[in-house]
Every structure is written in C-alpha cells, then in structure tokens.
Amino acid sequence: MTTLIAYLQARLKTVVTVCLVLLAAIAVASLLVDTQHAHSWAERRVPFFWSLFGFAAAALIIGVARWFGRSGIQAPADVYDRTLLPCEEEE
Numbered sequence: 001m002t003t004l005i006a007y008l009q010a011r012l013k014t015v016v017t018v019c020l021v022l023l024a025a026i027a028v029a030s031l032l033v034d035t036q037h038a039h040s041w042a043e044r045r046v047p048f049f050w051s052l053f054g055f056a057a058a059a060l061i062i063g064v065a066r067w068f069g070r071s072g073i074q075a076p077a078d079v080y081d082r083t084l085l086p087c088e089e090e091e
Helices: 002-010 012-031 041-045 049-073
Strands: none
Touching: 002 012, 012 049, 041 049
C-alpha cells in the first residue's frame, strides 16, 4: 500500500487530471438522466442536484466530525510520548 501511495504522489498532476476528467464525465452523465419522474422540484430543475447534495452532506459530516473531535473526544497527538505525573504513577 505504501508503494501505491508513493507511486501516486510521484504522479500527482496525472492523478488530479484523471480525477477532474472523471468528475466531468459524471457531471455529463447526470445531465443525460431522465428527470421526468423525479420525486421533487429540485431533482427536476437543479442540474447536478444529487452531486451537489452529496458534496454538501459529506462536507457537513466532515465539519461535525472535526468539531466533535476537537471538543474533547480526540486524544492529544503526544498522548504516548508524555510522562506520567507524580499523582498518576502506579505504586
């Protein structure tokens, strides 16, 4: 797995280009979907509705997770490097 990551990092510009082409292909394909039987007004009228909805939902989930982690549930980065305080030492 590390060799794959190193391979992709060495070719970052190619990876970004492939991802942008894939994103454009998905956007074009979403325009070809029949929206006559859509369930809501937004599905019929807003182009790329489900793509935008999915992006917004993912951004919201990431934001809530970051807030939740920083609010005290996440352990500090140096949790294993710290020495025990005198009151925490085992007797």
